[in-house]
Amino acid sequence: MTSERFAALPKPPYYAVIFSSQRNAHGEADYHAAADALFAIVQDQPGFLGVESTRDGDGFGITVAYFDSEENIRRWRNEATHAATRERGKREWYEHFEVRVAKVERAYGGPHNEAVAATADPATAAPAAG
Amino acid sequence: MTSERFAALPKPPYYAVIFSSQRNAHGEADYHAAADALFAIVQDQPGFLGVESTRDGDGFGITVAYFDSEENIRRWRNEATHAATRERGKREWYEHFEVRVAKVERAYGGPHNEAVAATADPATAAPAAG
Numbered sequence: 001m002t003s004e005r006f007a008a009l010p011k012p013p014y015y016a017v018i019f020s021s022q023r024n025a026h027g028e029a030d031y032h033a034a035a036d037a038l039f040a041i042v043q044d045q046p047g048f049l050g051v052e053s054t055r056d057g058d059g060f061g062i063t064v065a066y067f068d069s070e071e072n073i074r075r076w077r078n079e080a081t082h083a084a085t086r087e088r089g090k091r092e093w094y095e096h097f098e099v100r101v102a103k104v105e106r107a108y109g110g111p112h113n114e115a116v117a118a119t120a121d122p123a124t125a126a127p128a129a130g
Numbered sequence: 131m132t133s134e135r136f137a138a139l140p141k142p143p144y145y146a147v148i149f150s151s152q153r154n155a156h157g158e159a160d161y162h163a164a165a166d167a168l169f170a171i172v173q174d175q176p177g178f179l180g181v182e183s184t185r186d187g188d189g190f191g192i193t194v195a196y197f198d199s200e201e202n203i204r205r206w207r208n209e210a211t212h213a214a215t216r217e218r219g220k221r222e223w224y225e226h227f228e229v230r231v232a233k234v235e236r237a238y239g240g241p242h243n244e245a246v247a248a249t250a251d252p253a254t255a256a257p258a259a260g
Contacts, residue, residue: 005152005190006228016148016232018194020182022135052150052228054192056184060135062192064148090241098136098182098239102146102232109228111220 007050007066012104014049015067021097023059031093034085041081047072059095066104073101137180137196142234144179145197151227153189161223164215171211177202189225196234203231 042048047068055061067073177198185191197203
């Protein structure tokens with residue numbers, strides 16, 4: 001179950017879109033339906049590598065989507081459903097958000113004690129690179 | 131209240147340490163005490179720019195800490211309390227974690243409708259750069 005929350009990524013370099021957002025108190029059902037729809041669509045986007053996302057009980061969330069290139073980030077930004085949903089989000093669902101686009105230069109995972117190593121997914125349990 | 135959750139960052143470039151983690155079910159009080167202590171210490175670290183963090187009810191969390199340089203990320207990595215707490219976390223608190231270190235190349239925030247713009251913090255409501 002845990003592994004489903006982590007993106008299984010290739011070795012760097014690749015790109016991260018870090019989206020931090022504060023939800024308002026409105027439209028919970030619509031918001032979730034739209035988020036689920038985008039999640040399904042992004043899987044087929046060129047260069048999409050994976051996504052990790054979480055939001056706490058106060059409505060503050062962080063989603064990090066990973067792509068292979070800046071070009072494919074722009075392509076996803078211009079995808080029709082994504083663009084329409086983003087505009088709706090600005091109008092209806094977010095009190096505030098911040099986006100940072102970054103180039104991932106190194107990555108590592110853990111822990112690497114025996115109990116975990118025995119059941120770890122090799123794709124996400126890469127050795128420390130830094 | 132919202133603005134407290136968002137890091138007020140300078141213009142890119144700067145660096146992000148993206149820490150995704152799945153908590154286990156143990157040591158909640160100790161974990162929170164250690165996290166609070168690290169949060170206090172990091173504020174005085176050279177080159178620390180800000181941090182955003184959230185964790186959902188299933189224990190999956192994402193913390194993104196921002197620094198001005200790779201050198202200061204390494205310095206924070208080697209800070210004594212941080213290093214000791216990190217080792218304790220690996221042993222006691224995390225089912226799994228992933229770390230990605232990335233260079234932020236562009237950033238923007240929103241929404242920019244009138245109602246929000248009137249109260250937005252100029253430091254976090256930078257115009258779209260991409």
